[in-house]
Amino acid sequence: MTTDPRPLRPGRPKPWNDPRVRSVVFQILAIAGVAWVGYTLFHNTVSNMESRGISTGFGFLNETAGFGIIMSLIPYNETMSYGQTFLVGLMNTLLVSGLGILLATIVGFVVGIARLSSNWLVAKVALAYIEVFRNIPLLLQIFFWYFAVLGALPGPRQAVNVGDIAFMSNRGIVLPKPVFEPGAWVMGTGLVIALATIVVLAIWARRRQAATGRIFPVLPIAVVLIPGLPLLGYLLTGGPVSWDVPSLGGFNFRGGITAIPELGALLLALTLYTASFIAEIVRSGIVSVDKGQTEAALALGLPARRVLRLVVIPQALRVIIPPLTSQYLNLTKNSSLAVAIGYPDLVNVFMGTTLNQTGQAVEIVAMTMAVYLTISLAISVLMNLYNRAVALKER
Amino acid sequence: MQQTETGLEPESVASPVESVARDEAIIQVDDLNKWFGDFHVLKSLNLDVRKGERIVICGPSGSGKSTFIRCINHLEAHQRGRITVDGVELNEDVKNIEAIRREVGMVFQHFNLFPHLSVLENCLLAPIWVRKTPRNEAIETGMHYLERVRIPDQAHKYPGQLSGGQQQRVAIARALCMQPKIMLFDEPTSALDPEMIKEVLDVMVELAGSGMTMLCVTHEMGFAKTVADRVIFMDGGEIVETAAPGDFFTNPQQPRTREFLEQILQH
Numbered sequence: 055m056t057t058d059p060r061p062l063r064p065g066r067p068k069p070w071n072d073p074r075v076r077s078v079v080f081q082i083l084a085i086a087g088v089a090w091v092g093y094t095l096f097h098n099t100v101s102n103m104e105s106r107g108i109s110t111g112f113g114f115l116n117e118t119a120g121f122g123i124i125m126s127l128i129p130y131n132e133t134m135s136y137g138q139t140f141l142v143g144l145m146n147t148l149l150v151s152g153l154g155i156l157l158a159t160i161v162g163f164v165v166g167i168a169r170l171s172s173n174w175l176v177a178k179v180a181l182a183y184i185e186v187f188r189n190i191p192l193l194l195q196i197f198f199w200y201f202a203v204l205g206a207l208p209g210p211r212q213a214v215n216v217g218d219i220a221f222m223s224n225r226g227i228v229l230p231k232p233v234f235e236p237g238a239w240v241m242g243t244g245l246v247i248a249l250a251t252i253v254v255l256a257i258w259a260r261r262r263q264a265a266t267g268r269i270f271p272v273l274p275i276a277v278v279l280i281p282g283l284p285l286l287g288y289l290l291t292g293g294p295v296s297w298d299v300p301s302l303g304g305f306n307f308r309g310g311i312t313a314i315p316e317l318g319a320l321l322l323a324l325t326l327y328t329a330s331f332i333a334e335i336v337r338s339g340i341v342s343v344d345k346g347q348t349e350a351a352l353a354l355g356l357p358a359r360r361v362l363r364l365v366v367i368p369q370a371l372r373v374i375i376p377p378l379t380s381q382y383l384n385l386t387k388n389s390s391l392a393v394a395i396g397y398p399d400l401v402n403v404f405m406g407t408t409l410n411q412t413g414q415a416v417e418i419v420a421m422t423m424a425v426y427l428t429i430s431l432a433i434s435v436l437m438n439l440y441n442r443a444v445a446l447k448e449r
Numbered sequence: 450m451q452q453t454e455t456g457l458e459p460e461s462v463a464s465p466v467e468s469v470a471r472d473e474a475i476i477q478v479d480d481l482n483k484w485f486g487d488f489h490v491l492k493s494l495n496l497d498v499r500k501g502e503r504i505v506i507c508g509p510s511g512s513g514k515s516t517f518i519r520c521i522n523h524l525e526a527h528q529r530g531r532i533t534v535d536g537v538e539l540n541e542d543v544k545n546i547e548a549i550r551r552e553v554g555m556v557f558q559h560f561n562l563f564p565h566l567s568v569l570e571n572c573l574l575a576p577i578w579v580r581k582t583p584r585n586e587a588i589e590t591g592m593h594y595l596e597r598v599r600i601p602d603q604a605h606k607y608p609g610q611l612s613g614g615q616q617q618r619v620a621i622a623r624a625l626c627m628q629p630k631i632m633l634f635d636e637p638t639s640a641l642d643p644e645m646i647k648e649v650l651d652v653m654v655e656l657a658g659s660g661m662t663m664l665c666v667t668h669e670m671g672f673a674k675t676v677a678d679r680v681i682f683m684d685g686g687e688i689v690e691t692a693a694p695g696d697f698f699t700n701p702q703q704p705r706t707r708e709f710l711e712q713i714l715q716h
C-alpha cells in the first residue's frame with residue numbers, strides 16, 4: 055500500500071468550495087439581480103410616461119388641485135395645490151394613527167390585565183373580546199362600524215342629543231368647541247407651572263428618599279396639580295374660555311367640532327382590532343415573569359403594588375415592547391384601509407384622487423411610500439430607545 | 450451599624466426542648482390545616498419554635514414541607530388553625546402579613562433573584578422600599594452582608610452572570626439585609642451542582658452560629674447533624690417524628706422515619 059505524500063488538508067480550499075468566496079459571489083449576484091429589476095421597472099415606466107405625454111418631476115405639487123376634501127386639520131379648499139392635498143392627507147393619516155396607537159394601547163393593557171383577573175366573569179369577557187376582534191378581518195370591522203353602527207344613526211334632525219351640547223347623527227359626532235379669549239394664557243401658564251413643579255418635586259423626592267429613606271407621594275400630587283392649576287387660573291381670570299356649542303341649522307349642524315363618521319369608524323376598528331393583539335402581548339408578557347419573582351418580592355415584605363411596579367413590570371416590558379412595536383407599525387399601515395370608506399388619509403387623497411388627476415404615478419407612489427417608511431422607522435427608533443432605557447438593563 | 454445577630458448563643462444546645470414555654474416561642478403553630486381543593490396537604494400540624502432555635506425539616510417529596518414553611522410567611526394561606534410569628538397572629542389582614550414578612554426572610558430552591566437588578570440593587574430593594582432606609586445606609590448594610598456571604602466583589606454584576614452557588618449566597622444576603630428575626634430555607638442547595646453545595650452550606654452554618662432562628666427544609670443530613678437543634682420528619686402532610694439530631698439519626702422511633710432514612714442514607 056502506498057501512502058499519499060500530500061497533506062490531508064491543503065492550506066486553502068478550491069475557490070468554489072471556499073465559504074467566504076461563495077458568500078461574496080452570491081451577494082454580487084443578488085445585487086446585480088435587484089439592480090437589473092429596478093432598472094427595467096424604471097426604464098419601462100419612463101418610456102411609458104413619455105409615450106403618453108406625462109412629464110416627470112415634482113412640478114405638479116404646485117398645480118391647483120381643484121377637488122374638495124371632507125376633513126382637514128389645516129386650512130384647505132379646492133383652489134389650493136396638490137402639495138397642500140399631500141399635507142392634508144398626511145395630517146389625517148397621522149391623526150388616525152396617533153389616536154389609534156394611544157387608544158389601542160390603553161384598551162390593550164386594560165384587556166390584557168383583565169384577562170389575568172381572578173374574577174371569572176372579567177377574565178372570560180376579556181377572552182371573548184380578544185377572540186372576536188382578533189379573528190375577524192379588519193376590513194370587515196371597518197365596514198361594520200361604518201355601515202352597521204355609525205351609518206345606522208338617525209339623520210341630523212333626529213340626532214341623538216346629549217344634553218343639548220353634543221349630538222350624534224349619521225353625519226358624525228358634533229362636540230362643543232372651546233374658544234380661547236384674551237386671558238386664557240393664564241391657564242396655559244398654570245399648566246406649565248404645574249408640570250415644572252411636578253418635575254422638580256420628583257427630583258427632590260428622589261434625592262430625599264436616598265438621603266432619609268422617606269417616600270414622597272409624587273403621583274397623587276401630580277393628579278391634583280396638573281388639572282388643578284389651570285382650573286385655578288380659569289377661576290381667577292373669570293373664565294376666559296367660551297364654548298362654541300353646535301346647533302342645528304338647516305340640514306346639518308353649525309359650529310362645534312365635528313368628528314366625521316369615516317374617522318369614527320376607522321378609529322374604532324383600528325383601535326379595537328389592534329387592542330385585541332396588544333392584550334395578548336401584555337398577558338403573555340406578564341405571564342412570562344416567573345411566579346418565583348413575585349413570591350421572592352412578597353417574602354421580602356414588599357406590598358403588592360410595589361411588587362408589580364418594581365419587579366414584575368420591568369421584566370414584563372422586556373417581553374412586551376418588541377411585539378408591541380410591530381403592532382404600532384401594523385396599525386399605522388392598516389390605517390390606509392381608510393380608502394375603503396372614504397376617510398381622507400394620505401393613500402386616499404394622494405395616491406387616489408391626486409394620482410388619478412395627475413398621472414404622476416412614480417413620484418406619488420414614491421412620496422407615499424417614503425412617508426410610511428419614515429413613520430415606521432420613527433416608531434421603531436422611539437420604541438427601541440424606550441426599550442433600552444427601561445427594559446434591557448440585564449448583562 | 451446595628452445587626453440583629455447577637456453572637457452570644459452557644460453553637461449547639463445540649464438537648465432539644467420538646468415543649469417550649471409558650472411565651473418563649475417566636476413561632477407558634479397550632480392545629481395547622483391546609484387544603485389544595487379537596488386535597489388535604491397539611492394535617493393538623495403543631496410546632497413551637499424557640500428564639501434562636503435551628504430546625505431542619507425533611508421528608509419524602511410531596512409530603513408538604515414547602516407548603517408548611519410557605520404558610521409561615523403566608524405565601525400559602527391556611528384554612529384552619531393558628532400561626533403566630535413574633536407575637537403577631539397571621540390572618541388575612543394585609544398589614545399583618547406584611548409586618549410578619551418583614552421579620553421573616555426566605556431563601557428559595559431556585560434563588561429567585563431579580564434578574565433586572567444588580568446584585569447590590571437586589572439587596573437594596575426591600576430595605577429602601579419596605580424599611581425606608583436611607584440609600585447610603587442601605588448600601589452599607591448590603592455590602593456588609595455581601596461580605597458575610599463572601600461575594601462583595603460581585604456587587605455590581607447581574608444575577609445572570611453568577612454561578613448557582615454565588616446566586617444562592619446573594620439570595621441569602623438579600624434576605625439578611627432586612628435584618629429578619631427568622632430565616633426560612635426551602636431546599637436551598639438542591640438546585641446546585643455538588644461543588645457549589647458546600648459554599649452555601651458554609652454560609653448557613655455560619656448564620657446558625659450567629660444565633661439566627663432558622664427553619665430549613667433540606668436533605669443535607671450532614672448539615673442537620675452539625676447545626677440542627679431539632680429534626681422534624683414529615684410524611685403525607687403530618688409531622689411523623691420530632692427529635693434531636695443525635696436521636697433522630699441513630700434511634701428513629703417511627704417505622705416511616707426509619708424507612709426514609711434508609712433510603713436517603715443509601716446514596
Ligand SMILES: Nc1ncnc2c1ncn2[C@@H]1O[C@H](COP(=O)(O)OP(=O)(O)OP(=O)(O)O)[C@@H](O)[C@H]1O
Pocket residue numbers: 485488490508509510511512513514515516517
Ligand atoms: N399550588 C398547588 N396546588 C395544588 N396542589 C399543590 C400545590 N402546591 C403543592 N401541591 C401538592 O401538595 C403536596 C405537597 O407539596 P409540597 O411542595 O409542599 O411538597 P414538598 O414536601 O415540598 O415536596 P418536594 O420535596 O418535592 O419539594 C404535593 O402533593 C403537591 O403536589
Ligand SMILES: [Mg+2]
Pocket residue numbers: 514515516635636
Ligand atoms: Mg418542596
